[in-house]
Amino acid sequence: MNVTNNHGSIDSLAISPLNKGLGAFQQPVTAAEIKALNWNLLREDLSLPTAVLYEERMNHNLQWMQQFVSEYGVKLAPHGKTTMAPKLFARQLAGGAWGITLATAHQTKVAYQHGVRRVIMANQLVGKQNMAIIADLLADQSFEFCCLVDSADGVDQLGAFFQARKQQLHVLLELGPDGGRTGIRNPQQQAAVLEALARWPDNIVLAGVEVYEGVLKEEADIRGFLQHAVACTKQLAKDGRFAARTGGAAARPVILTGAGSAWYDVVAEEFAKTEIGLPLDVVLRPGCYLTHDVGIYRAAQAQIQTRNPIARKMRTELQPALQLWAYVQSIPEANKAIIALGKRDAAFDAGLPLPAAHYRPGNPAPDTTPAHWQLTGMMDQHAYLQIKEDDDIKVGDMIGFDISHPCLTFDKWRQIAVVNPQHQVIDVIQTFF
Amino acid sequence: MNVTNNHGSIDSLAISPLNKGLGAFQQPVTAAEIKALNWNLLREDLSLPTAVLYEERMNHNLQWMQQFVSEYGVKLAPHGKTTMAPKLFARQLAGGAWGITLATAHQTKVAYQHGVRRVIMANQLVGKQNMAIIADLLADQSFEFCCLVDSADGVDQLGAFFQARKQQLHVLLELGPDGGRTGIRNPQQQAAVLEALARWPDNIVLAGVEVYEGVLKEEADIRGFLQHAVACTKQLAKDGRFAARTGGAAARPVILTGAGSAWYDVVAEEFAKTEIGLPLDVVLRPGCYLTHDVGIYRAAQAQIQTRNPIARKMRTELQPALQLWAYVQSIPEANKAIIALGKRDAAFDAGLPLPAAHYRPGNPAPDTTPAHWQLTGMMDQHAYLQIKEDDDIKVGDMIGFDISHPCLTFDKWRQIAVVNPQHQVIDVIQTFF
Numbered sequence: 001m002n003v004t005n006n007h008g009s010i011d012s013l014a015i016s017p018l019n020k021g022l023g024a025f026q027q028p029v030t031a032a033e034i035k036a037l038n039w040n041l042l043r044e045d046l047s048l049p050t051a052v053l054y055e056e057r058m059n060h061n062l063q064w065m066q067q068f069v070s071e072y073g074v075k076l077a078p079h080g081k082t083t084m085a086p087k088l089f090a091r092q093l094a095g096g097a098w099g100i101t102l103a104t105a106h107q108t109k110v111a112y113q114h115g116v117r118r119v120i121m122a123n124q125l126v127g128k129q130n131m132a133i134i135a136d137l138l139a140d141q142s143f144e145f146c147c148l149v150d151s152a153d154g155v156d157q158l159g160a161f162f163q164a165r166k167q168q169l170h171v172l173l174e175l176g177p178d179g180g181r182t183g184i185r186n187p188q189q190q191a192a193v194l195e196a197l198a199r200w201p202d203n204i205v206l207a208g209v210e211v212y213e214g215v216l217k218e219e220a221d222i223r224g225f226l227q228h229a230v231a232c233t234k235q236l237a238k239d240g241r242f243a244a245r246t247g248g249a250a251a252r253p254v255i256l257t258g259a260g261s262a263w264y265d266v267v268a269e270e271f272a273k274t275e276i277g278l279p280l281d282v283v284l285r286p287g288c289y290l291t292h293d294v295g296i297y298r299a300a301q302a303q304i305q306t307r308n309p310i311a312r313k314m315r316t317e318l319q320p321a322l323q324l325w326a327y328v329q330s331i332p333e334a335n336k337a338i339i340a341l342g343k344r345d346a347a348f349d350a351g352l353p354l355p356a357a358h359y360r361p362g363n364p365a366p367d368t369t370p371a372h373w374q375l376t377g378m379m380d381q382h383a384y385l386q387i388k389e390d391d392d393i394k395v396g397d398m399i400g401f402d403i404s405h406p407c408l409t410f411d412k413w414r415q416i417a418v419v420n421p422q423h424q425v426i427d428v429i430q431t432f433f
Numbered sequence: 434m435n436v437t438n439n440h441g442s443i444d445s446l447a448i449s450p451l452n453k454g455l456g457a458f459q460q461p462v463t464a465a466e467i468k469a470l471n472w473n474l475l476r477e478d479l480s481l482p483t484a485v486l487y488e489e490r491m492n493h494n495l496q497w498m499q500q501f502v503s504e505y506g507v508k509l510a511p512h513g514k515t516t517m518a519p520k521l522f523a524r525q526l527a528g529g530a531w532g533i534t535l536a537t538a539h540q541t542k543v544a545y546q547h548g549v550r551r552v553i554m555a556n557q558l559v560g561k562q563n564m565a566i567i568a569d570l571l572a573d574q575s576f577e578f579c580c581l582v583d584s585a586d587g588v589d590q591l592g593a594f595f596q597a598r599k600q601q602l603h604v605l606l607e608l609g610p611d612g613g614r615t616g617i618r619n620p621q622q623q624a625a626v627l628e629a630l631a632r633w634p635d636n637i638v639l640a641g642v643e644v645y646e647g648v649l650k651e652e653a654d655i656r657g658f659l660q661h662a663v664a665c666t667k668q669l670a671k672d673g674r675f676a677a678r679t680g681g682a683a684a685r686p687v688i689l690t691g692a693g694s695a696w697y698d699v700v701a702e703e704f705a706k707t708e709i710g711l712p713l714d715v716v717l718r719p720g721c722y723l724t725h726d727v728g729i730y731r732a733a734q735a736q737i738q739t740r741n742p743i744a745r746k747m748r749t750e751l752q753p754a755l756q757l758w759a760y761v762q763s764i765p766e767a768n769k770a771i772i773a774l775g776k777r778d779a780a781f782d783a784g785l786p787l788p789a790a791h792y793r794p795g796n797p798a799p800d801t802t803p804a805h806w807q808l809t810g811m812m813d814q815h816a817y818l819q820i821k822e823d824d825d826i827k828v829g830d831m832i833g834f835d836i837s838h839p840c841l842t843f844d845k846w847r848q849i850a851v852v853n854p855q856h857q858v859i860d861v862i863q864t865f866f
Contacts, residue, residue, distance in 0.1 A: 018546060018865050020539040024565060044561035047539055081777075081814060103814040104773070106453040106480055113451060123814065126760040126773060126829055128477035128794070132457060150763050153828040181815055182763040182771050189765075327559040330583050330615040332622075338615050340537070340559060344514075344844055344866065349776065361561070380840050381514060381536040381556065382614055395586040396559055407813050411777055412844070412866070432451050433777065433845070 010087045010114055013430055019414045021050035023425075031087070031428040034417075041325060041423035044361050048398065049326040049341045051409065053418045055426060057321035058088075058290060064318055065289045066096045071310045072268040077101045077120050077257070079287025082407045085416070085429040086114030088290060099144070101285040105130035108145070110432040112137050120172070120257060121147040122210060122285060124154050124182060131161045138167055146207045146255065148174040150184050152196035159200030170207040170245065171197075172255060175232060177225050180215040190232075194241065205244045208255030208281075209233045213263050219307075222263055226270035229258065237276035246278050253279035261288035262300035265308035288406050291322040295351040295404020320402050322409060322416075324353055326383070328397045334389040339399060342381035346401070347408035352378055355385065357400030358393070366400060375401075443520045443547055446863055452847045454483035456858075464520070464861040467850075474758060474856040477794050481831065482759040482774045484842065486851045488859060490754035491521075491723060497751055498722045499529045504743045505701040510534045510553050510690070512720025515840045518849070518862040519547030521723060532577070534718040538563035541578070543865040545570045553605070553690060554580040555643060555718060557587055557615060564594045571600055579603040579640045579688065583617050585629035592633030601636055603678065605643040605688060608665060610658050613648035623665075627674065638677045641688030641714075642666045646696050652740075655696055659703035662691065670709035679711050686712035694721035695733035698741035721839050724755040728784040728837020753835050755842060755849075757786055759816070761830045767822040772832060775814040779834070780841035785811055788818065790833030791826070799833060808834075 014028035023039040023046050039045035041052060069076045075098035080089055089100050089111055099118030102108045108119050117140075125131060125147040137143050149155050149171045162169045173193065176183020184190045197204055211229045213222045233256050236242060242254045256274060259267035264286045271282045288297045301318050305311050326341035346353045352375040359366035370391065377384040387393055403409045410416070411433045418427035447461035456472040456479050472478035474485060502509045508531035513522055522533050522544055532551030535541045541552050550573075558564060558580040570576050582588050582604045595602045606626065609616020617623045630639055644662045646655045666689050669675060675687045689707060692700035697719045704715045721730045734751050738744050759774035779786045785808040792799035803824065810817045820826055836842050843849070844866045851860035 018543050020537070020866070023562060024569075047562040047566060048560050104453070110451050123773070124762040124828070126762045127481050127831075129456060129480040130760075133480060136457075150765060151828050154763070157829050176765055178766070180765070181812070181817075182765055185765055327563075329557040329559045330587070332583060332609055332613075332615055332618055333611070340556070343782065343841060349781070379614070384614075395557070395584050396590050398560075408776060414847075414866070433453070433847070 010090065015415055015428060015430065020047065021413060022046060022415070022417070031430070034428045035426055037425070039417070039425040041419060041425070042359055042361075042366070046417065046425070049324060049345045051322065051324050051345070051413045051416045052423075053291065053416050053429065054321045054323070055418050055420055057319040060316070061290050061292055061318050061321060062091060062095045064314065064316060065286065067314065068310060069268070069284055070096070072272045074268055074272050074282040074284055077283045077285050078290065079122070079260070079285050080111055081107055082287035083290065083410050084110065084431045084433050085410070086111060086116070086432065087429045089114065089116055092290070098281070098283060101287070105133040109133050109137065112143060117142055118144040120255070120283065120285065121145065122212065124148050124150065125158060126154065128161070131158065134169070135162065135165050135167055138169070144252070146170040146172050148172050148182070148210050149193055150174040150176065150182050150189070152192040155193055155196035155204060156199065159196070159204050162203040163200060168203055168205055170205045172208045172210040172257065173206065173232075173236070174210045175229050176211070177216055177221070181212065183211065201244070206236070206241050207245045207252070208242070208257065209236065211258040212260060213258055213267060214260035219266060222266055223270060226258065226267060229256070230271065230274050233274065234276050237278050242278060253281045255281050255283055257283040257285060259284040259286055261286040261297055265304045265311060289318055291406045292318040292320050293322070293404050293406055294320050294354055294402040297406070322403055322406055323356065324401045324403060324409070325398055326401070328393060328395050328399065331393065331395060335387055337385040337387050337393055339383040339385050340381070341378075341383045341401065343378050344380055345412050346378070346403060347405035348378050349405060349408055351404035352383070353401035353403050355399055356402045359398040359400070360394065361396065361398065369399065443523065448848055448861060448863065453480065454846060455479060455848070455850070464863070467861045468859055470858070472850070472858040474852060474858070475792055475794075475799070479850065479858070482757060482778045484755065484757050484778070484846045484849045485856075486724065486849050486862065487754045487756070488851050488853055490752040493749070494723050494725055494751050494754060495524060495528045497747065497749060498719065500747065501743060502701070502717055503529070505705040507701055507705050507715040507717055510716045510718050511723065512555070512693070512718050513544060514540055515720035516723065516843050517543065517864045517866050518843070519544060519549070519865065520862045522547065522549055525723070531714070531716060534720070538566040542566050542570065545576060550575055551577040553688070553716065553718065554578065555645065557581050557583065558591060559587065561594070564591065567602070568595065568598050568600055571602070577685070579605050581605050581607040581615070581643050582626055583607040583609065583615050583622070585625040588626055588629035588637060589632065592629070592637050595636040596633060601638055603638045603640040605641045605690065606639065606669070607643045608662050609644070610649055610654070614645065616644065634677070639669070639674050640678045640685070641675070641690065642669065644691040645693060646691055646700060647693035652699060655699055656703060659691065659700060662689070663704065663707050666707065667709050670711050675711060686714045688714050688716055690716040690718060692717040692719055694719040694730055698737045698744060722751055724839045725751040725753050726755070726837050726839055727753050727787055727835040730839070755836055755839055756789065757834045757836060757842070758831055759834070761826060761828050761832065764826065764828060768820055770818040770820050770826055772816040772818050773814070774816045774834065776811050777813055778845050779811070779836060780838035781811050782838060782841055784837035785816070786834035786836050788832055789835045792831040792833070793827065794829065794831065802832065
């Protein structure tokens with residue numbers, strides 16, 4: 001893969017000295033140059049609060065998921081909205097991912113500009129400027145792209161736009177459960193969308209079927225919904241609805257895709273053996289596995305490790321690879337420390353960050369934190385840490401926090417340092433939110 | 434004020450075509466160049482979702498607050514953490530603000546690099562790299578800076594660092610109420626901090642007293658706490674504790690400062706007439722007034738308009754100046770539309786965004802939205818809009834949302850378009866989070 005943008009390779013992208021969470025430098029530097037600066041988190045070379053990615057853990061997770069999908073013979077298009085870090089996209093693709101999933105036209109443009117050439121935009125493409133962004137990228141014949149449709153209005157708007165541009169857009173029929181988010185709910189809606197597609201035969205190509213099962217909470221409901229998606233895909237194949245996708249010189253396999261980060265094992269089980277009488281790519285789209293967490297996704301993964309035979313057989317688990325580090329800035333009451341970390345720095349919508357490591361500058365190594373150290377609240381720039389009266393904690397100590405919900409943590413940082421187990425900064429990834 | 438950074442003036446900062454929420458351009462452009470591109474929100478020239486600032490409303494709010502503090506004869510140091518937009522800092526300073534308040538060393542560096550030369554860092558300065566950032570800025574003698582202290586440990590760490598650097602740091606004694614956030618709670622703690630300050634007479638200068646009253650909820654408690662701060666400041670003056678600040682060739686007034694965006698009127702009333710027998714600057718630090726909102730700060734401002742005689746006399750009110758715009762992407766159920774707007778785009782910790790305007794591309798102007806259109810939930814990239822079965826709403830319609838909590842909305846955007854009442858883009862501000 002050609003990991004470049006207008007400015008050269010990802011490693012030569014300039015990182016601004018005005019970004020938070022980094023060490024001292026005066027002029028923009030490249031990620032390649034940062035390694036040579038030899039920063040170490042525990043030597044206080046970084047301005048805290050900061051976010052760090054643990055290289056070994058991230059690599060472990062990357063290989064874990066690739067092995068998992070390989071066991072099922074399905075393909076992986078990790079959801080890139082989680083990290084929005086093209087350097088991580090490149091590692092996922094180099095590690096065997098089939099493509100990258102994204103949520104918006106803007107995100108797709110960012111990925112394309114950094115070398116990604118196969119994208120599922122797991123969302124409807126709406127609006128003149130967003131359609132123009134995608135149309136411009138599709139001028140590159142090597143760029144494989146599809147997005148979702150779930151309404152006749154949406155199809156007609158796409159049809160009119162891409163007809164005027166004399167271009168062809170590939171779309172997936174999105175199915176959704178009652179009470180869910182987007183997606184076709186019933187046969188009448190589906191018929192209306194198929195009728196609309198028939199109005200734009202030269203410009204809108206039906207490429208497959210998409211679901212997001214994560215809006216459901218019960219395994220039985222999810223399996224039923226996934227089986228409905230399989231049946232629907234078979235029927236569409238039987239009815240010849242994928243002819244434009246699979247015929248002709250530019251023929252491509254039909255796509256059947258689902259899976260967020262909580263139920264990808266069940267989607268693999270339900271989708272893997274699907275036969276529709278046409279070439280078919282089954283594609284899973286988890287995004288959070290790369291960094292994992294100790295909150296909602298640890299809980300979800302524990303379920304997967306319990307219920308899924310392949311995951312059990314692998315005998316290793318995903319590891320939390322993203323941490324936040326911040327200083328104790330005040331201990332104004334005997335049982336309360338104030339940490340210089342806030343909603344500006346960490347996700348807080350699915351549980352607050354969890355104290356994991358305690359380091360006093362000058363000590364040989366961090367300690368684990370006592371179980372009773374817990375955040376009880378966060379403001380924009382502060383967190384409340386519950387402690388006990390005689391705990392060994394001082395202003396100026398550093399606390400490392402594990403997180404819950406990587407997506408809303410990544411988007412607080414324009415770059416994140418990658419560290420080795422000795423907390424040496426060995427790389428920097430940039431984000432594009 | 435010299436509004437420049439290493440790259441030239443704020444208007445010549447390059448805006449990346451990879452940022453979300455803008456119109457079409459291929460190479461980095463300057464804010465000055467963007468005006469010439471003649472984008473209009475309602476002509477769908479921007480990629481939605483996007484955030485826009487209404488120029489007239491922002492100007493109105495800026496003047497409103499400046500008039501308010503002038504009536505009390507106090508000074509304004511707007512909290513810059515809200516917007517982290519140096520171009521808005523420059524407008525606040527040009528409009529009469531005394532300085533800018535910030536929360537971290539990183540934020541202070543960003544402000545300094547864009548020309549701000551007087552900063553209250555309303556926080557403890559902790560950690561080697563953070564101290565180094567401030568020490569580097571203090572090499573510029575024209576830079577006036579002070580931060581907070583509330584512990585002897587903190588003072589000693591600052592003392593050791595700035596003594597080694599042979600520099601002088603000005604600090605404010607932070608007072609905090611029991612059950613609150615940072616700040617000295619009792620006379621024993623205060624004595625310990627003052628003793629610590631006495632250990633570093635050449636390097637740490639006591640410059641005044643600071644409070645953040647916003648952790649309290651009742652007016653009577655707040656007035657009591659503020660009166661305590663006034664009494665404390667008087668006693669410190671009487672005890673000669675400000676001698677290093679007010680004496681010598683580089684003498685400056687003592688600072689007494691408080692006020693978030695909810696109780697600044699009460700702080701003005703309690704602090705304005707303070708006499709300590711020394712030159713004194715009373716400084717208020719609200720941050721959210723510039724854009725205001727229709728949530729927590731509208732509610733807080735309504736209280737101010739009711740209880741404060743100056744606010745009543747002014748006869749105008751703050752206006753919400755920040756909106757988010759997004760497309761209807763799906764109407765999968767009769768009473769539910771899915772909007773392409775999510776937690777990645779808007780604050781959600783103090784109420785969800787509120788639908789305000791509905792625009793169908795091609796129509797002459799937006800309509801106000803029916804009162805029953807309400808967001809019922811938000812995911813990372815989607816929002817659920819409650820509608821009724823026969824409402825006139827279509828996929829591809831644009832919805833403008835007012836917001837609650839500007840701070841956590843600004844930090845979702847690397848730049849925000851400034852528009853006139855015709856929704857023409859007349860400027861762009863960049864943020865540095």
